[in-house]
Amino acid sequence: MASGIHVQLELRGVADCPAASLSEDVTIDSVTVDRHGSSPSVVGEVTVDHEGETPSIDNAEAVFEDESQSVYRYDHDHDCPCTRVPEQGCPVRDVRAEDGRLELTFVVPDLETLRGIASELDACCDDVTVQRLVRSGATDGDRSLLVADRNAFTDRQYEVLKTAHKMGYFDSPKEANSRTVAEELGVSVSTFVEHLSVAQTKLFDQIITS
Template sequence: MSDGIRATVSFADPGTCPIAKASHSTDGPIEQVSTSVALPDNDGSVSEFMADSGLEAPWVEPVFSYGETTLYRITHEEPADCPCETLGEYDCPIHRYVAEDGTLTLVFHAPEFETLQAIMDSFREEYPPVDVQRLLQPPLEGSPEDRVFVNRGKLTDRQREVLKVAFEMGYFRRPKGANATEIADALGIAQSTFTEHLVAAQRKLLTDILE
């Protein structure tokens, strides 16, 4: 079993997330959340959370009062347009859930970097803008400022293919395993086209690394 990666991601527009919508009506953040997220073959899920008593939202059911706070319940009878449902599709557990003034922040665990990249690609496509606040993967080296997320989703399919083939053929090794002409021939494109795709892909990735 791998150590996995813990990611903290914030959504200014988390779709139809019912708890994020309910947070518009509370004086403080909603952060004590217990969520059972439905997987693709299931019909629904249930979420329970603590919030200020007096929360009024037709989709929220008060369960038990603790004086100034109340335990509320939401029953999700159908798949929701919500980041939590996306995580359920990837079978990634949520570590912490915070909703305040309609903004949703999730701390979740991904088993490996490839899964995290796929999740982030889905998040950026479905719930823009997305703010990646923190990534942790033990053992870690360097300062928090050195730990950046490279968004592979910025690349077009062709740019990703060019990078992959160039890497596999040894273009980035010293001495080179293959030159630009050989890689362009392997891809069936002109050398100038190969260079154009390569430079564009490197510029996108370096923007994330150096920003």
């Protein structure tokens, strides 16, 4: 039986992605992105919903339109999340853009590959959040993959958890101690410990009660 994992990520603060930038100004129905062979240049298309007059979009060419939708095509010569994931051997199955955020759906062979992709995306996004993980063959009663509810944490609590994890605070042996992480966050050690304690409690509550 196949052992892949279906992944859905939400990306915020995305750099160098025309689709994300366009979604701040118009309502995007769908996004299609492809590379020019081995070239770093990328061609993308966004389908924009509208009523009546066709919107004018900078740095994109209208290639099709009807009464309710228009398709815009753009060339892009920088890396963005839409191309970084395929570079790791995992084609993107679906891309959605809304209010500057991206949602990517793809399949990875294992969690180690997902960690590598998340690390790549950290370089071009302010925030990478796992929205959904489904293991191949899983049923409704399968709890082998657990996803925390991001909305349960305040922005500060999530930042503390993410920074501590990224710096190796939870590794064994630790790669960073409380003082090092607190300095990175620009807070006192006591404040770091307080935020971390609350965040960990919320995280454990979700895992234990799920």
